Amino acid sequence: MVKETEETRVQQTASMEDYLKAIALLGRKEARATVTNISKLLKVKKPSVTSALAKLSGMGLVVHKRYGSVDLTPDGFKAAQDVYHRHRILCYLLADILKVDPKIAKDDACRMEHALSPSSLERLDQFIRFTRNCPHGTPDCLEGFNYYLKHGSRSKDIMFRCRAAEQSNRESTNGVKARKESRR
Amino acid sequence: MVKETEETRVQQTASMEDYLKAIALLGRKEARATVTNISKLLKVKKPSVTSALAKLSGMGLVVHKRYGSVDLTPDGFKAAQDVYHRHRILCYLLADILKVDPKIAKDDACRMEHALSPSSLERLDQFIRFTRNCPHGTPDCLEGFNYYLKHGSRSKDIMFRCRAAEQSNRESTNGVKARKESRR
DNA sequence: CCAGAAAGTTAGTCAAATCTAACAATCATA
DNA sequence: TATGATTGTTAGATTTGACTAACTTTCTGG
Numbered sequence: 001m002v003k004e005t006e007e008t009r010v011q012q013t014a015s016m017e018d019y020l021k022a023i024a025l026l027g028r029k030e031a032r033a034t035v036t037n038i039s040k041l042l043k044v045k046k047p048s049v050t051s052a053l054a055k056l057s058g059m060g061l062v063v064h065k066r067y068g069s070v071d072l073t074p075d076g077f078k079a080a081q082d083v084y085h086r087h088r089i090l091c092y093l094l095a096d097i098l099k100v101d102p103k104i105a106k107d108d109a110c111r112m113e114h115a116l117s118p119s120s121l122e123r124l125d126q127f128i129r130f131t132r133n134c135p136h137g138t139p140d141c142l143e144g145f146n147y148y149l150k151h152g153s154r155s156k157d158i159m160f161r162c163r164a165a166e167q168s169n170r171e172s173t174n175g176v177k178a179r180k181e182s183r184r
Numbered sequence: 185m186v187k188e189t190e191e192t193r194v195q196q197t198a199s200m201e202d203y204l205k206a207i208a209l210l211g212r213k214e215a216r217a218t219v220t221n222i223s224k225l226l227k228v229k230k231p232s233v234t235s236a237l238a239k240l241s242g243m244g245l246v247v248h249k250r251y252g253s254v255d256l257t258p259d260g261f262k263a264a265q266d267v268y269h270r271h272r273i274l275c276y277l278l279a280d281i282l283k284v285d286p287k288i289a290k291d292d293a294c295r296m297e298h299a300l301s302p303s304s305l306e307r308l309d310q311f312i313r314f315t316r317n318c319p320h321g322t323p324d325c326l327e328g329f330n331y332y333l334k335h336g337s338r339s340k341d342i343m344f345r346c347r348a349a350e351q352s353n354r355e356s357t358n359g360v361k362a363r364k365e366s367r368r
Numbered sequence: 369c370c371a372g373a374a375a376g377t378t379a380g381t382c383a384a385a386t387c388t389a390a391c392a393a394t395c396a397t398a
Numbered sequence: 399t400a401t402g403a404t405t406g407t408t409a410g411a412t413t414t415g416a417c418t419a420a421c422t423t424t425c426t427g428g
Contacts, residue, residue, distance in 0.1 A: 015385065035406055048386055050407060055384095067393055067406055098307035111299030120292045123282035199415065219376055232416055234377055239415095251376060251423055 014114035016059075017083045018042060019052045023062060023072055024080035033070045086113040089124050097131065198298035200243075201267045202226055203236045207246060207256055208264035217254045270297040273308050281315065 012020065022041045026033040035053070039046045053070060056062040061076030063069075072080060087109050094105035116124075196204065206225045210217040219237070223230045237254060240246040245260030247253075256264060271293050278289035300308075 094304050100304045100307050104303045108301050108304045112296045115295030117292050119288050120278050120284045123284050
C-alpha cells in the first residue's frame with residue numbers, strides 16, 4: 001500500500017511551471033486565463049501558449065477546450081501553488097530580508113524558483129518564519145543587518161549583545177555538479 | 185569616454201556557464217581541462233563538449249587548439265570566477281546558514297547560480313559577511329535560528345534579547361515575470 | 369616503429385520551446 | 399444578422415543543446 005501523501009509530482013520544466021503559475025494567477029482575478037492573456041503576461045506569442053497548453057493537457061494539469069476556456073485540474077492547481085510558494089519565499093528573502101530592489105527581487109525569484117529543491121525551500125521557509133515570529137518585532141540579527149547595510153559597519157550598540165560561540169567553518173563542495181542531473 | 189569598469193559581460197547561457205566553471209575548476213588542479221575530463225565532470229558526451237568549446241571560442245572565452253589544450257582567456261577566466269562566486273555564496277547560504285544537506289545545497293546552488301542577479305548576489309554577500317564577522321562568533325540570530333531548527337521553537341534565553349521594533353511588511357509583487365526577459 | 373587504445377572530432381538526429389505566416393472560429397455591433 | 403475585429407489554431411521554420419555513430423588524431427607499450 002502506497003502512502004497517501006504520495007508525491008508523484010512529476011517535475012515540470014521551467015517553462016511549464018511558468019505557464020502554470022500564469023494560469024493560476026490569471027484564474028483568480030477578474031482577468032480570465034485566456035490564450036491572449038497568458039501570452040501577454042509571459043510575453044510569448046500565442047502559438048507558444050497553445051502549444052504549451054496542449055502539453056499541459058497531456059500531463060493532466062489543465063483542461064483546455066478548443067477555442068475556449070483554460071482551467072487547472074486539481075493536480076495542476078497543486079503544481080501551480082507549489083511554484084508560487086517557492087516564488088513568494090524567494091521574493092521575501094530577497095526583497096524583505098536582503099533589501100534587494102523589489103523588481104529585481106521578483107525577476108530573480110522568477111528564475112530561481114525553478115531550481116529550489118523541497119529541502120531548501122523548507123529551510124528557507126523556516127528561516128523566514130523565524131525572523132517573523134519574534135514576539136518583539138525585528139529580531140536583533142535583522143536589525144543589526146539593516147544597520148550594517150546602511151552604514152557599512154556594525155552598530156556597537158547592537159553588537160555587544162552578540163554571544164561568544166564557535167562556528168565550525170568547513171570549506172566544502174567543489175562547486176560543480178553534472179549538468180544532466182541538474183535539469184528538472 | 186567609457187568607464188573602465190565597463191561591464192560588457194555578455195550574458196552566458198546556463199549551459200555555457202557550466203562549461204566555463206568546469207574548465208576553471210579542472211584548470212587549477214592536477215587534472216587538466218580536457219574534453220574527456222569536462223565531459224566526465226558535467227556528465228555529457230564528448231561531442232557536446234567539443235561543440236560547447238567551439239561556441240565559447242567564438243565568444244572569445246576559451247582558446248581551444250584542435251585535438252589539443254583548452255584554456256580560458258582572461259575574459260573567460262573572469263566569467264568563470266563570476267559563476268563560481270555566485271555558486272559559493274549560494275552554497276554557503278544553503279548549507280552553512282540554513283543547514284540544508286550539503287549535497288542538496290550544492291545541487292541547488294548549481295542550478296540557482298545561473299539566475300542570481302548582481303544586486304542580489306551583492307546583498308547575499310553582505311549578509312553572509314555580516315553573519316561571519318561578528319567579533320564574538322555566531323551572531324544571536326543564527327544561534328537563535330539553529331536552536332529554532334533543532335527544537336521547533338525559540339529559546340527563551342536567546343529570545344529575550346530581541347528588541348521591539350516595527351517592521352513594515354508589504355505584500356507586494358504579484359509573482360509573474362515575462363519568460364522572455366527572464367532568460368539569460 | 370607501429371598497432372591498438374584513448375582522446376577528440378564530424379556529421380547528422382532529436383526534443384524542447386520558441387517564432388512567423390496564414391487560416392479558422394468567435395464576438396460584438398451597426 | 400452580416401461583417402470586421404479579436405481570438406485562437408495550424409503548419410512549418412529556427413535555435414539551442416543534447417545525443418549516436420563513425421571517423422581521425424594522438425598516445426603508448428611491446
